Amino acid sequence: xxxxxxxxxxxxxxxxxxxxxxxxxxxxxxxxxxxxxxxxxxxxxxxxxxxxxxxxxxxxxxxxxxxxxxxxxxxxxxxxxxxxxxxxxxxxxxxxxxxxxxxxxxxxxxxxxxxxxxxxxxxxxxxxxxxxxxxxxxxxxxxxxxxxxxxxxxxxxxxxxxxxxxxxxxxxxxxxxxxxxxxxxxxxxxxxxxxxxxxxxxxxxxxxxxxxxxxxxxxxxxxxxxxxxxxxxxxxxxxxxxxxxxxxxxxxxxxxxxxxxxxxxxxxxxxxxxxxxxxxxxxxxxxxxxxxxxxxxxxxxxxxxxxxxxxxxxxxxxxxxxxxxxxxx
DNA sequence: GGTAGACCTGGACGC
DNA sequence: GCGTCCAGGTCTACC
Numbered sequence: 575x576x577x578x579x580x581x582x583x584x585x586x587x588x589x590x591x592x593x594x595x596x597x598x599x600x601x602x603x604x605x606x607x608x609x610x611x612x613x614x615x616x617x618x619x620x621x622x623x624x625x626x627x628x629x630x631x632x633x634x635x636x637x638x639x640x641x642x643x644x645x646x647x648x649x650x651x652x653x654x655x656x657x658x659x660x661x662x663x664x665x666x667x668x669x670x671x672x673x674x675x676x677x678x679x680x681x682x683x684x685x686x687x688x689x690x691x692x693x694x695x696x697x698x699x700x701x702x703x704x705x706x707x708x709x710x711x712x713x714x715x716x717x718x719x720x721x722x723x724x725x726x727x728x729x730x731x732x733x734x735x736x737x738x739x740x741x742x743x744x745x746x747x748x749x750x751x752x753x754x755x756x757x758x759x760x761x762x763x764x765x766x767x768x769x770x771x772x773x774x775x776x777x778x779x780x781x782x783x784x785x786x787x788x789x790x791x792x793x794x795x796x797x798x799x800x801x802x803x804x805x806x807x808x809x810x811x812x813x814x815x816x817x818x819x820x821x822x823x824x825x826x827x828x829x830x831x832x833x834x835x836x837x838x839x840x841x842x843x844x845x846x847x848x849x850x851x852x853x854x855x856x857x858x859x860x861x862x863x864x865x866x867x868x869x870x871x872x873x874x875x876x877x878x879x880x881x882x883x884x885x886x887x888x889x890x891x892x893x894x895x896x897x898x899x900x901x902x903x
Numbered sequence: 904g905g906t907a908g909a910c911c912t913g914g915a916c917g918c
Numbered sequence: 919g920c921g922t923c924c925a926g927g928t929c930t931a932c933c
Contacts, residue, residue: 707927712912759911764928807928828926 579640579654586668586685589613589630589638593662594881595871596690597710598701600889601717603725603738608883616721616728616737617642617657617693620649623726623737628658634685638662643728657693666819678858678865686868691817695783696741696772698817703761703768703805705813719756744769764805771803786818793820812863821863826851833870 593599593613599606603615607627614627625643630636640658642650659665671687681687692698704716717738724739724747744752747769749762758765774780785791786799796818800811812825824830826848834840834847838854841847851866858865875881878889 703927705927707910707925708912709914709925711914712926715913753911757912760909760928761911805928809927 575645577642577644577646579642579646579651579658581638581640581655581658581664583630583635583638583662583664584666584668584671585635586671587630587638587662587664587688588634588685589628589662590882591685592688593690594884595686595688596867597705598692598698599690599881600884600886601701601714602721603736605886606882606884608885611882614735616726616735617654618726618737618740619646619653619657621647623728624650625728625730625735626654626658628662643730661691661693663688663691663819674861674864677861681864681868686871687864689816689864689867692738695786695814695818696769697738699768699772699803699806699814700738700744700765702810702813702817703765704758706761706805706807706810708759716756716758720752720758723751723755741769741772745773761805767804789819793822796820797823816863816867822860824852824855824863824866829870830866833873837869837873 590611593606598604599613605614606612607614610629612627612629614625616623617626622644624646627641629639629641631639638658640654642654646654666688671685674687675682692701700720701713701717704720705713708716721736721738724743725736726739728735728737739747744766747766749766752758752765753762771779771781772783776782776785781799781803786796793815796815797811800806800814801808806814809825809827812823815821815823816825828844830851831844831847834851834854838851840850840854842850855862855866871881878884
């Protein structure tokens with residue numbers, strides 16, 4: 575029997591804008607239904623997997639209705655509420671977003687400020703690793719296969735849907751399986767090792783997720799911990815930090831260099847350009863990443879239309895380096 | 904501390 | 919349709 579959960583978001587929260595704000599909303603198991611303006615995915619809950627669909631009753635600030643394909647147990651409800659809140663950054667109040675707009679007023683009219691993420695840190699970390707040293711369609715394919723091969727299955731009238739695999743599940747998987755069936759390449763052993771670290775309690779050498787999520791933990795300490803993780807280098811660490819709500823560091827990559835050249839008119843070698851990009855966003859202080867990211871996102875939308883209207887099945891091919899260069903030409 | 908090369912997949916391109 | 923080239927961030931070895 576299906577059941578629903580109602581969540582009251584911050585007063586400025588707008589589902590379409592705040593879901594379609596970062597590329598991970600395009601990665602499995604997430605699905606943004608353009609005509610229905612609904613986010614769906616298979617959620618991993620104490621009572622087992624279920625397909626959830628999140629919609630907003632009316633305009634910004636109106637209640638979020640979370641529908642589940644099966645009856646939610648008493649234990650499921652708080653877990654689902656926490657997962658949806660993390661994914662949609664409902665912890666960031668209207669006042670928090672207003673503080674960002676005070677630092678960078680360019681985004682005040684659109685209200686942009688929240689960035690989509692995953693219901694759990696492990697999924698954010700793995701998604702970041704699958705985005706390293708690979709083109710965007712490769713990232714899309716790896717996440718789809720990870721879900722199809724290792725994720726929990728939920729059958730629906732429209733066919734099966736798969737959830738994102740848990741750390742425990744990936745930890746039990748052989749690297750060869752990840753390489754052969756999920757096509758993750760040389761990332762295989764690193765991903766299994768990461769999963770083992772996330773599956774273990776901190777007392778036994780596992781990742782202390784609560785410490786990383788705690789706003790009281792200094793940025794430098796979080797950064798140092800992330801840099802020690804297998805498969806995580808400077809780019810990945812900075813990206814995971816923004817996914818943790820720490821926006822002072824910039825995860826600069828080749829896409830940043832393209833942005834610097836095409837949009838900001840910078841010239842010079844990549845290494846020099848990276849240094850200039852850091853200086854360029856320094857005035858935004860603890861909001862630097864959001865200022866940087868929404869510039870990039872605005873450029874994408876100027877070329878491909880509003881992200882809320884992107885067709886998930888075809889948009890991935892629109893974000894290869896070659897296509898972006900042509901778009902900017 | 905800085906740098907070169909290997910790692911692996913899949914898209915682009917030439918034939 | 920096939921073969922080759924190249925993009926992409928991390929890691930290791932080496933200077």
